[in-house]
Amino acid sequence: MALSTGNSFIISLVLTILIFSGMQMYRQWLSSSQLNTILGGLLGSFFFVFSLTGLGNLETAIFGKNFQTKLFPEVIFCLMGAVMASGMVHRVCATSCIMFSIIDLYYMQRISQSVHVQPIIQASQPTGGKKKKN
Numbered sequence: 001m002a003l004s005t006g007n008s009f010i011i012s013l014v015l016t017i018l019i020f021s022g023m024q025m026y027r028q029w030l031s032s033s034q035l036n037t038i039l040g041g042l043l044g045s046f047f048f049v050f051s052l053t054g055l056g057n058l059e060t061a062i063f064g065k066n067f068q069t070k071l072f073p074e075v076i077f078c079l080m081g082a083v084m085a086s087g088m089v090h091r092v093c094a095t096s097c098i099m100f101s102i103i104d105l106y107y108m109q110r111i112s113q114s115v116h117v118q119p120i121i122q123a124s125q126p127t128g129g130k131k132k133k134n
Contacts, residue, residue, distance in 0.1 A: 008053065015050045027089050030093065044093055044094070048078055
């Protein structure tokens, strides 16, 4: 079941705030081992996905249904925010956040293309048959 644009914006905003605050509360634990720092980067990529979703829904609510989220400034802005949030935990979290976020962005784009792009219908070309002469 899909949510409306406003509800999706609110939920993604709340999840973004919860992930950021959780990363800051557990900063010591996330930077304690190598596996935990990679987990911190994964949490940072979740921060990226939810912030991009929230920003896209906000723009859709303001500018209309046909507005599209673009690479610059929306995606870059959300990616930099996620990298800064991960960098507050550990430098390796920031690096792994970039890698996970690029993978997330690829799959988000694939899902968006399959849901929102309508197939192009081409007009059929007449066959090159011969004309009858009288």
